[in-house]
Amino acid sequence: MAVHLGLRGKSVATLLLACLLALIPALFIGWKAVDEVRRYFATAYAEQYTLLQMQRISAPVSRELALSRRFANSVxxxxxxxxxxDPERRARFLAEAEGFRQQFGSNAYFIIDHATHDYYFADRRDAELLPRYRLSRSEGEDAWYFDTMASTSTFDIDISVDHVLQRSMLWVNVKVRDNGELLGLAGGALDLDNFLAHFIRASAPGVTPMIVDPRGTIRAHPDQARVALGAGGSPFDTDNEQHIQSLIDNADQRDDLRREMQGAIRRPGDIRTLHVDIGGEPRLLSVGYIPELQWLLVTSLDMQAASILEGRWFWPLVGALLLILAILTSAFAYATHRLILTPLQRLTLSARAIADGDYRSRLPTERRDEIGELSQAFSHMARQVEDYTRNLESQVHERTQELETAHAAMAAAHKKLGDSIQYASIIQRAILPDAQLSEHLASRHAVLWKPRDTVGGDFYVFRGTPQGYLIGIVDCAGHGVPGAMMTMLARAIIDHAIAQEGADDPAALLNEIDRQSRLLLPEAQLPSSIATNMDIGLVWVDPPRHRLTYAGAKLDLYASDGQQLERIKGHKRALGHRRPAIYCNQYVPLSPGWRYYLCSDGFLDQAGGHHGFGFGNGRFEELLRSQAAAPLDAQLAAFEQALDDYRGPHGQRDDITLLIFCTAPEASEPVSPRPPSPG
Structure with missing residues (x-):
């Protein structure tokens, strides 16, 4: 016998079916969400654990370096x-050196007299200061000392292996200077094997920390059989159990690990993570580079064994959610029947009477809710249907055609305008020297270019030559389409000036650009409301002579190494000012490790904060000093984030350009390992 369900039965059945159907994907999605959350927390846990352990390792090295500097710089x-x-000076030195010896990690110190090349060494067993041997340029094992003294750095960290004791030692070598004169080399040492062994033993449950060198040779591991002593084997000997590649089952995963290790070495401070199989079990590896030791910290995380998420709360939570779902379903079914289905039955009877032509049928309009409002609207609709039916179709058709015509015209106009501005943006971007900058400077430059509109009045220039390169930024008056048109003209004037004066004289270029702009845009023929002035900062970088040549018009050049900050101010008048100016060059030494910055006034004048004031020079210089030592990409992200945070709800006021560049790092000469002390 067929069963016919009414609206009430269908509503309840549909609700129950929907709940049952929703339960399956809900459980699947919930499980996947928990798994993704678990993976996310596992990755974060592994990264934070690796960072913490790297800091635990590097902290003693930093302490040893600070002690060695104090020891070497002591009067x-x-x-x-x-x-x-001199006996008196010797006695004072021995008394003070004994205090330093007790603080060094190895309870030992060394000092080398540069005049005689005598090597002194003292430890807890023999605190008497006597020359152990004399260094010689002809001895290959002594080359580390002469290479260190010939370098420009003030200190050197050297890791050497004592092949007799089969132990790794970290030596801190600090130059002793007096009024610029080299007097010798002094410092202490740290026993890496004892320190790393303590670090390995202190690992958390489910976590296996390892120390490996850039070749992949294991230097510290909970399983001592996997620890390699000495220089290690070939980086391609992945079957050697003392090589980290031997732990991984899959060959592709071995290649992934090798790439992540190389990436961590190129960007110290970054933690790289990847999923691998070790012994047939999935593991999460995190890799970090320790520059002080030139070793890598690799952490293997077993997500099943590690305490990442507590599971005791999961199943009670699932039961509570199911109980709440059942209660809500029952309450919904009852409310649907009482508040909707019963009134709809009464409304259906009245609607049938209206359908039969009886428009006088009384609808249930006594309710003061949506059902009552629906009944009233339905009754009013019945009275209007006959009149509206006659002309509604023609009116709708007429109005529809009018709207379609207006919409088509507006869309066409909007498309033409958008295409024109987009085309202008493509043309403007074509004049930016991004390809030349990448070819000549590679990762030694970074650019933040943010027009206020799709196109703007800011751009930057670059011209490379065999003797050096010219780099700078230009801020034309105005923004949007007028500013973009000015950039086209300004770029042509600059190219002509470089062809006339050459790229190595920024001041001559500014003077020629100013002269050409006044000829092309005479002030007497322009309305007073139109501004044609330009703010320009140009830098000629001369690597062979180790100096910069700077000339600016209302733009300053900033330079910093993270500790010091220099500001080379440009001329106070812009190009095209009603009162012409003569621009001059300023010469600045090209310092290794320093970063140089050019910034348009759109960054400094950006409104923000609680009172809507501009970002300002002071806040910009403080941000610059705090970020100068970071990688250029990280600096650029920090500047953009700081500007966005300060701006808040305020819109971008002007075009913004920030150009950062630095010189190529000097390649450090290889340092030979220190020979073991005699005796």
Whole structure:
């Protein structure tokens, strides 16, 4: 016998079916969500654990370096090296050096007299200061000392392996100077094997920390059989159990690990993660590079064994959610029947009477809710249907055609305008020297270019030559389409000026650009409301002579190494000012490790904060000093984030351009390992 369900039965059945159907994907999505959350927290846990352990390893190295610097820069040390045979100076030095020896990680120190090349060494067993041997340029094992003294750095960290004791030692070598004169080399040492062994033993449950060198040789591991002593094997000997590649089952995953290790070495401070199979079990590896040791920290995380998420709350939570779902379903079914289905039945009876032509049928309009409003509207509709039916179709058709015509015209106009501005943006971007910058400077430059509109009045220039390169930024008056038109003209004037004056004289270029712009845009023929002035900063970088040549018009050049900040101010008048100016060059030494910055006034004048004031020079210089030591890409992201945070709800006021560049880092010469002390 067929069963016919009414609206009430269908509503309840549909609701129950929907709940049952929703339960399956809900459980699947919930499980996937928990799994993704677990993976996310596992990755974050592995990264934070690796960062913490890297800091635990690098902290003693930093402490050893600070002690060695104090020891080398001590007045007593310098006085003794001036006259090592003076008994009084020797006694004072021994008394102070003993205090330093007790603080060094290895309870030992060394010092080398540069005048005689005598090597002194003292530890807890023999605190008497006597020359152990004399260094010689002809000895290959002594080359590390002469290479260190010939370098420009003030200190050197050297990791050497004592092949007799089969132990790794970290030596801190600090130059001793007095009024610029080299007196010798001094410092202490740290026993890496003891320190790393303590670090390995302190690992958390489910976490296996390892120390490997850039070749992949394991230097520290909970399983001592996997630890390699000495220089290690070939980086391609992945079957050697003392090589980290031997732990991984899959060959593709081995290649992934090798790439992540290389990436961590190129960007110290970044933690790289990847999923691998070790012993047939999935593991999460996190890789970080320790520059002080030139080793990598690799952490293997077993997500099943590690305490990442507590599971005791999961199933009670699922049961509570199911109970709440059942209660809500029952309440919904009852409310639907009482508040909707019963009134609709009464409304259906009245609607049938209206359908039969009886428009006088009384509808249930006594309710003061949506059902009552629906009944009233339905009754009113019945009275109007006959009149509206006659002309509604023609009116709708007429109005539809009018709207379609207006919409088509507006869409065509909008498309033409958008296409024109987009085409102008493509043309403007074509004049930017991004390809030349990437070819000549590669990762030694970064650019933040943010027009206020699709096109703008800011752009930057670059011209490379065999002797050096010219780099700078230009801020034309105005923004949007007028500013973009000015950039086209300004770029042509600059190219003509470079062809006339050459790229190595920024001041001459500014003077020629100013002259050409006044000829092409005479002030007497322009309305007073139109501004044609330009703010320009140009830098000629001369690497062979180790200096910069800067000339600016209302733009300043900033330089910093993270500690110091220099501001080379440009001329106070812009190009095209009603009162012409003569622009001059300023010469700045090209310092290794320093970063140089050119910034348009759109960055400094950006409104924000609680009172809507501009970003300002002071806040910009403080941000610059705090970020100068970071990688250029990280600096650029920090500047953009700081500007967005400060701007808040305020819109971008002007075009913004920030150009950062630095010189190529000097390649450090290889340092030979220190020979073991005699005896």
């Amino acid at each position: 007593v040390t310098r006085e003794w090296l001036r006259q090592p045979d």
